[in-house]
Amino acid sequence: MAEFALSTRRLLSIVAPLLVALSGCAPVYVYDSANYAKEFDPRAHEYVIGVGDSLQINVWRMADLSSGALVRPDGIITLPLVGDVFVAGSTPSQVRAAITKRLSEFVKDETAVVTIAVTSVNSYRFVVSGNVAHAGIFTSTYYVSVSEALAMAGGPNQFASTDQILLIRMDAPGKFRHIPINYDSIVSREHPEQDLVLKAGDTVYVP
Structure with missing residues (x-):
C-alpha cells in the first residue's frame, strides 16, 4: 500500500502541472x-549617465582641457590630459569628482573647477x-x-x-x-x- 501511495503521489506531481497548463489558466x-x-x-534622483550619452566637460580657466565627449559602448570617455574615464552608471556629480581627482595629479598650483553637462540623452x-x-x-x-x-x-x-x-x-x-x-x-x-x-x-x- 505504501508503494502504491508513493507512486500515486509521483503521478500526481507529474500530471497536476500538465492539467494546469492544458486548462489555459493564467497565473x-x-x-x-x-x-x-x-x-x-x-x-527624484540625479541622472545616471549611460552609453551613447553626450557630455560637455568644462574646466574653469583651462579651455584646452575642456571638451565634449561621447560615452562609448564600453562606457568610457576620453579627455585631454586625463585620458580614459569610465562614466557609464555614474551621475554627473560622481564623474565631476572623478575627473577633478584625476586632474589634481597634473594641476598642482590651483584647484581645477570642473562642470559636467549632459548635452544629449541617448x-x-x-x-x-x-x-x-x-x-x-x-x-x-x-x-x-x-x-x-x-x-x-x-x-x-x-x-x-x-x-x-x-x-x-x-x-x-x-x-x-x-x-x-x-x-x-x-x-x-x-x-x-x-x-x-x-x-x-x-x-x-x-x-
Whole structure:
C-alpha cells in the first residue's frame, strides 16, 4: 500500500502541472504585495549617465582641457590630459569628482573647477514586449511611465491580458524583479500609483 501511495503521489506531481497548463489558466498575481510608493522614481534622483550619452566637460580657466565627449559602448570617455574615464552608471556629480581627482595629479598650483553637462540623452532605453501592437526597444529623451510606454508601442492588442502586465526591473546585475501592473486600474484611475516611471533597462511585458 505504501508503494502504491508513493507512486500515486509521483503521478500526481507529474500530471497536476500538465492539467494546469492544458486548462489555459493564467497565473494569478497579488497586486497588494507590491509597494508602488517605494519603487525607484528616476525623476527624484540625479541622472545616471549611460552609453551613447553626450557630455560637455568644462574646466574653469583651462579651455584646452575642456571638451565634449561621447560615452562609448564600453562606457568610457576620453579627455585631454586625463585620458580614459569610465562614466557609464555614474551621475554627473560622481564623474565631476572623478575627473577633478584625476586632474589634481597634473594641476598642482590651483584647484581645477570642473562642470559636467549632459548635452544629449541617448541611453534611456526600455523594452515593451508581448501582446502589443509594436513590440520592441524604445528610446526617449524624457522619462516615460508604464502607460506612456504602452502607448509608444501602439497599445495592448486584442489578445492582451491587460490586468496582468509585468514590469521587469533589474535591481542589481543579474538580479531581476517582477512588478505586477494592472493597466485597467491605471486607465480607470482606480490605482494610478501603478503607472510607474521606467528606469533605463526596464521591460514592460504584456501577457
